[in-house]
Amino acid sequence: MGVEVVVDGLSKSFGPQTIWRDVSLNLPQGEISVLLGPSGTGKSVFLKSLVGLLKPDEGKVVINGTDICTCSEKDLYEVRKLFGVLFQDGALFGSMNLYDNIAFPLREHTRKSESEIRNVVLEKMEMVGLIGAEDKLPGEISGGMKKRAGLARALVLDPEILLFDEPDSGLDPVRTAVQNQLIVDLNAQIDATFLIVTHDINTARTVPDNIGMLYRRNLVMFGPREVLLTSDEPVVVQFLNGRPDGPIGMSEEKDTALVEAELAKHGRPQVPPMMPQLEVSPGLPDRTAVHRRKDRVLRQLRSLNPSAQEEILKSLTPDELALYGFASPATGSWPQQQAAPQAPAPQAPPQQFPPPQPAPAQQPAPAQPQQQMRPSPHPRQPEEEPAWPGGLQAEEETAGSRRRWFGRKRGEQ
Numbered sequence: 406m407g408v409e410v411v412v413d414g415l416s417k418s419f420g421p422q423t424i425w426r427d428v429s430l431n432l433p434q435g436e437i438s439v440l441l442g443p444s445g446t447g448k449s450v451f452l453k454s455l456v457g458l459l460k461p462d463e464g465k466v467v468i469n470g471t472d473i474c475t476c477s478e479k480d481l482y483e484v485r486k487l488f489g490v491l492f493q494d495g496a497l498f499g500s501m502n503l504y505d506n507i508a509f510p511l512r513e514h515t516r517k518s519e520s521e522i523r524n525v526v527l528e529k530m531e532m533v534g535l536i537g538a539e540d541k542l543p544g545e546i547s548g549g550m551k552k553r554a555g556l557a558r559a560l561v562l563d564p565e566i567l568l569f570d571e572p573d574s575g576l577d578p579v580r581t582a583v584q585n586q587l588i589v590d591l592n593a594q595i596d597a598t599f600l601i602v603t604h605d606i607n608t609a610r611t612v613p614d615n616i617g618m619l620y621r622r623n624l625v626m627f628g629p630r631e632v633l634l635t636s637d638e639p640v641v642v643q644f645l646n647g648r649p650d651g652p653i654g655m656s657e658e659k660d661t662a663l664v665e666a667e668l669a670k671h672g673r674p675q676v677p678p679m680m681p682q683l684e685v686s687p688g689l690p691d692r693t694a695v696h697r698r699k700d701r702v703l704r705q706l707r708s709l710n711p712s713a714q715e716e717i718l719k720s721l722t723p724d725e726l727a728l729y730g731f732a733s734p735a736t737g738s739w740p741q742q743q744a745a746p747q748a749p750a751p752q753a754p755p756q757q758f759p760p761p762q763p764a765p766a767q768q769p770a771p772a773q774p775q776q777q778m779r780p781s782p783h784p785r786q787p788e789e790e791p792a793w794p795g796g797l798q799a800e801e802e803t804a805g806s807r808r809r810w811f812g813r814k815r816g817e818q
């Protein structure tokens with residue numbers, strides 16, 4: 406099973422240029438997460454920081470109990486073995502055929518015999534649909550095949566965390582859709598923790614369990630897919646609609662007056678309807694992360710915005726609704742919680758994302774999922790207060806208009 410990645414208060418600058426600051430999120434184990442953001446917002450820098458290729462200025466990235474920002478080189482080397490990375494162009498060696506490219510990490514980092522290597526390489530090539538292309542050189546294959554070869558190479562060391570840097574770049578919509586299905590199928594087979602950086606709206610709408618967005622040097626959102634996909638935040642709506650009018654400009658953020666003028670002229674864009682998440686192809690195992698996620702998300706349901714709650718509840722079967730103590734849709738408007746929800750008895754301490762906080766005193770029902778909100782850091786100017794003023798109570802956050810913004814508070818584990 407994949408491992409959880411805990412990012413806490415991460416900030417990165419290059420000289421005077423702040424790339425992002427105070428980024429906190431958890432990548433839940435085995436789940437697929439997507440990171441969106443306009444060009445230049447530092448998504449690739451974020452991926453590189455997760456693997457320890459770039460050192461952030463502040464904050465932690467904790468994996469299996471090791472903070473890779475401060476650990477020794479030896480520990481970093483060990484933690485890196487957990488990662489597989491698919492770079493944009495596959496990052497293949499041009500002079501090696503696909504077989505040798507994919508075998509490369511095994512020859513470099515393991516003592517496997519050539520026959521063992523062959524078994525692993527062919528198994529991974531089969532997983533990504535490349536059997537028969539072993540002898541091809543990278544220059545002889547399409548961009549999509551290069552990506553799949555890069556993916557097979559990222560898989561040979563059995564990663565527990567798989568990072569994808571714009572896997573859809575340069576692919577046509579059909580190939581992108583095929584690749585998206587491949588990603589979901591792979592997740593079902595290896596149950597690793599996936600993080601995908603992408604600009605592709607369809608990918609964001611159909612693949613992940615969780616979505617985050619970087620904008621104006623902040624992580625404006627990270628959490629269950631239903632939250633971002635039902636958000637009416639102008640920057641999210643603009644991004645999901647792929648429209649030029651809105652706060653995101655060509656190179657810098659537009660000023661508010663210009664945005665308002667554009668919206669007055671073209672009308673306010675609507676949040677596009679939710680699309681169903683891709684299911685695993687027939688014949689493959691279920692994604693176990695889906696079950697873990699359901700439990701986790703339902704525990705935090707009440708802290709999410711009403712549209713997200715509605716979408717989450719709509720995705721449940723009648724049996725699941727009954728199991729978690731929710732009324733069925735036929736009985737009235739969503740969401741209707743009956744008595745205290747009866748979650749299935751967990752076999753291990755339940756995964757919660759973010760971790761629970763003590764219930765505020767004024768919240769009477771202890772069985773309700775607890776609040777996990779954070780106020781919006783967006784739009785946050787350098788001179789503004791930090792995102793987490795001390796002593797802010799969960800209930801105060803809930804009552805505020807910024808319910809939809811959430812994440813872990815700095816310092817929480």
Ligand SMILES: Nc1ncnc2c1ncn2[C@@H]1O[C@H](COP(=O)(O)OP(=O)(O)OP(=O)(O)O)[C@@H](O)[C@H]1O
Binds near residue numbers: 424445447448450
């Ligand atoms: N090693 C580096 N040294 C200095 N600046 C860098 C370095 N790497 C990235 N940057 C800068 O960080 C900013 C964010 O870059 P990054 O590639 O992470 O953005 P991105 O969100 O992935 O963009 P895109 O979506 O276009 O790929 C850019 O301004 C880039 O020039």
